[in-house]
Amino acid sequence: MTATTGMSWTPTFETFESYGELVARVRAGELGPDPATQRIAVAFTTRQAVRHDGRGSGYRNEVLSLRLGGAVGSCAVEPGALPDGAIDDCVGADVAQLLEHPLLPVRVAALDAYLMHVTAHTPRNGARPVPLPAGTSLEKSRARAKAVVELLDLPAGATVLVVGVVNSLLEALRSRGLSYVPCDLKGGLTEWGETVATDAAAEAGRCDALLVSGMTLGNGTFEPLRQHALTHGRQLVMFAQTGSAVLPRFLGHGVSAVCAEPYPFFWLDGGAGDVHCYGGPCPEGGR
Incomplete structure (x- = not known):
């Protein structure tokens, strides 16, 4: 449908x-x-x-x-x-x-x-390419994080459940004045010493939006998060190295936006590249 x-x-x-x-x-x-x-x-x-x-x-x-x-x-x-x-x-x-x-x-x-x-990631198929500049792994990580976070349409002070902790994403959320609940099956601490929750379903109810790794496809936790977003009318933004061509297929059915990043990923090459955005506000620098 x-x-x-x-x-x-x-x-x-x-x-x-x-x-x-x-x-x-x-x-x-x-x-x-x-x-x-x-x-x-x-x-x-x-x-x-x-x-x-x-x-x-x-x-x-x-x-x-x-x-x-x-x-x-x-x-x-x-x-x-x-x-x-x-x-x-x-x-x-x-x-x-x-x-x-x-x-x-x-x-x-x-x-x-x-x-x-x-269905390749092309403008003909609805993808908006967002360039990542050449640079160090950290510079490219931050550039990707900025593109991902800009897909959230939220006011400052809102709380985001982040499933699949990436410190650059948390940093980008902080820069926008957004609060977050970090969640990852491995648990542990963030770069800033915050406790990482391990049960996304238990945390989702207190969050205004969900920012979720495509890795949830591979560990079987994607569908419950999609259902939660759909049932509760929450934004669900996916950042996807896993399943970059799969996740856009759920736009409008719980998924509100996708930052798709097919192989080779930003961390493999110091040169310039693109991520491909679907849905959500157009990230700054998108074409």
């Missing part, structure tokens, strides 16, 4: 009321070529450890990526959680097979690759 209300963005592709409905339609070959005819040529993982200058703590990332034609679909996983054999399962397999794979991150990466293949 195509969404037509609640957005300044006009969809140029079909959007859906649930993740299950989207997957079923892809399996049926209703959004593009039969997924049984689309084979994954390359599968790879990207592992990263980072500690930005001036920051007191670091973190690690691990991402599974699948290449279909000229498209790359990705799903982040907890470092070390992906079995070694997962890549071997993917290479040469068709998308229909991988949409049935026992590992959710494999299914998400395959879906992302397929949707990227049929």
